[in-house]
Amino acid sequence: MRKKFVQLAAVFTAACMMLCACGTNNNETSDSEQGKDTSGDTVIRMATMTTGFPLPMHHANKTGVFDDLGLNVEEEFFDNGPTINEAIASGDIDIAGVGGMPSVSGAISNNSKVIAWMEDDESSVQIYARNDSDIVSAGKGKNENYPNIYGTADNWKGKSVVCAMGTSSHYTLLAVLETLGLTQEDIELINMEGVSGAAAFLAGTGDLYVGFNPQWSEFYSKPDEYTCVATCADTDKKLNTVLIASEEFCENHPDLLVKFLEGMLKVQNDFYDDAKYYYESMYEWQNTFGECSEELAQYTVDLQVMRSLQERRALFEEKNGSSEMQDTLLSIADFMIDNNVIEEEDKQKIIEDKFVDSSYLFEAIDNLNAE
Template identity: 30%
Template sequence: MKVMKKAIATGLAFTLAAGTLVGCGGGDSSADTKYELTVSGIGGSLNWLPVYIAEEKGWFEEEGLAIEDALFTNGPVQMESLSSDGWDIGCTGIGGVFAGVLGYDAKILGSSNTDDGTQYVFTRNDSDIVKAGQGNNSINDEIYGSAETWKGKSILCNTGSVTQYVLVKMLEGFGLTQDDVEFVAMDPATAYSAFIAGEGDACVLTGSGGTFKMLEETDKYTAAASGPLVDSGLMCSFVANKNSYADEEKYEAMKIFMKVYFETMDWMKENPDETVTYCVDMNDENGSTMTEDTARKYVEADTYYTLDEAVAMMEDKAEGTDMSVMENNMTDVLDFFISVGNYTEADREKFAGHVDSKLLKEVQEGAGTQAE
């Protein structure tokens, strides 16, 4: 049973009101459907995979929930559609979280998975960075290079992005700043193409394309650092349209969505081979062909949270702060974006208080009741 799927948004002019979202799948929902929800996400992403699987399995319909997909190419474009109430709840990365909260007063309802497993800093094997070896970085001994070998290097990296965040964190471990290197602004796909063509001393990549291709070419390239090695704390999260969140019926629909989503992630952990097959199929439908081997690496790159873990991050206080672990991690990343001029100090204050654990705690309590 297929649900209606909205087309991928490829430009900033995308709006629901203008009718640019069109159905691209079958539309046969359950006769017992009680709730309806428009769910947004990034096409082909790891945090969209549980939605894709649950749709294919018919698990939303079994719970009386009809899902309509709204897929986008990146978080900021995804959040822009909130200006026209384009969707109710969304799965997104940290860039989308900030755009949604600071631009449209969206609510943060929890996190689904880590989002640093596909972010890598690469250099060539014959680089003096590699020759300097490991053990010189205060954040992690496994990071390659030294302050002397990184200083002045030309690095291809997307500006104002999580890749830049990973790069800056790595440099901090050497006692350096971005001003100590030559930062060349390029999106990941362009950076990958340019680097293999001989440009730059290093490049920072993310996603399922260039990252895994370069990881396989160990005879040419070395992964000098990564998101996990620099302890980036990046994660993918759920954000809600503030108007939908305030609507009683939509709120109940979101609870069903979250219940099915986390149950699907539990199923994925128990069925890794079938999960890989679904990942290949999802990316094929999204227009980005992925081999089974690459899909397996992609799925294993990040960690999906359990429902209890997701709630704990929103409830437990970060050491030395009054913020939850989740909000503290996000605020650290926001401080970085403020430092590079993407946001202001006023935005830091505006961001506070948007993490709301109420809905996810109610899902957790319902799951506990059912388990009893």
Template identity: 25%
Template sequence: MVVLLLMAVSASTGQAAGLIDLKLSGQGEPSTYLVWDLIKKGWDKEAGLKMTQTYFDSGMAQVEALPSKQWVIGTSQGGVPSLVAALRYGTYTVAIGDEDSFTNAVLVRPDSPIAKATGTNPKYPKTYGSADTVRGKTVLVTTISSGHYSLATWLKVLGLKEKDVVVKNMDQGQIMAAFESGVGDIAVVWEPFMFVGMSKGWKMMNEDSQMGANQINTIVVDRKFGDENPEIVAKFLKLYFRRVDTGKPESPEEIAGYIKFCKEWAGIELSQSDAALSLKWRKMYPLDQQLKFFDASKGKSEVQTWFTQLADFFVEQNKFTREEMDKALNSGFITDKFLKMAAAMK
């Protein structure tokens, strides 16, 4: 997906009424909602920060905004764009925003022959489609994203590669509009768009092909900013995990808050049932568990392993060279420094 929320501090960190300005950006999804909500509660100001958020429609759009200093800290950045950000701009990945392995959907219309092809791979009984029904079809997808990765894993389960289909690169809003008007055979979208599509009767083809994919949205930090302002990064993380700890995804209040956020901030209309699914399917991890995921004291950390698998996959798909991926993986972009600082804060 295109999986994190990007956040930003201006290059010269400004202050207003004693508060440090922190410019944030992201997408309409749960981890972005948590930050939006903590701002509404005034927690940022209690911590001496003044956070503001700007909307982006994909992780790569967020990455492309980095050189213009539109952000310096980000959450809800998908694993794929996070890797690209590290490769191109040397960013840090400092935490997991949420897990989104099952919130990137390969959708077809209800009358599609693809939906009627079952049992192709016995290891994945809830993965639909076949080589014969999918080969040559037109796919609408946001490329270099978590959705792109989900598409490729689905094709792999069916015994196909990306070269076997026709890929059309679009942002998520464009995909929704185009697919509804009859363009394309397959649409790949993440939540909340996937739930909107499913409410229209579109069928999900990859219900279990993402098992073990370990797709995550991450919190990304501009390296220069992180090196110069580690305490601000740690303070943000402390606030984020405070909100994670107090979250109750299935409560009526949380669902209502998420619906309001999607409508007012992201311009997305969600039903109560779709909002509930969105919150339920996005797994959030508390600070103590994240420290374990990032722990590299006994060798490669779990997060490093996940990104290595992701890099290997895209090399196999000829999307990046081995040299490019090795450069990113060996840059030290995955760090637990800021998590440890946040854990030490009172």
């Protein structure tokens, strides 16, 4: 079991230290980076992000659950889904937790497969403004169809927004703008990844910041200075996090994928059965990368609710040729088409390629139920 910390850029260093602690990757090439360890066993190169939803994967690796299943898992940390997709494309990552939008773009560019649901993500992607913003002073309820979103179209129009393009944060921003009758052309997008973007916003860059937990933790903890003015949950759009695997790994190591899922599902089920254990694990996890209060850890647990094995299976069971999981991701694809992020033929391609593959999940759940 090894860890490598990659892609955690340090911008506005002093402010970043307040938000998130991270390591750097060295330039040495090990046997495991070629997909084999020194004994010749296959290494599963797992990508996670420093946010709440990958906790079950990380915890299974840290506590030896994967080891007990005979798996050799190497954990690498990334800023966001697009950088993970790049690593999959270059052959450096086998399996990863990503948001809905990167899972669609990864299926288009890499033929990667969605093999499991992680958690719902609508409430954990949040948009913050400083309290002196006219969006905050306008308050909620200006749009009767979306009463929890602060401000009006006039308040939002022309604002500079710090947000990582191609991520669930970007999806959330576009969804909120749509409720206001606006598009990305109506705002100034400052494209920065979550951690450095949060540090930049803290230092005064931009009028708004969009990020996922715990990138916005500094703003959440200072309600006298910052206000959450919208989340994806305040729109009518669905958003979730999923587990994806590279096409090559699916083809060459289906047995390892099933075992990996058994380990991750075991941890998820333990969290589902024991809320205190879930909270304690989240608190420890979030304090690995920065300072996390007990309140924030509990808030994260409340946002990212675990589901039972039966509920997870139901998301992937097909009815009339499609599953709830596929329908949700295709609705994200439709939204990406409407916002000129992808083309209609891209959507048709991933449907034809059967980008949602339930076979590994179903086998893993059957194995766990048989124990």
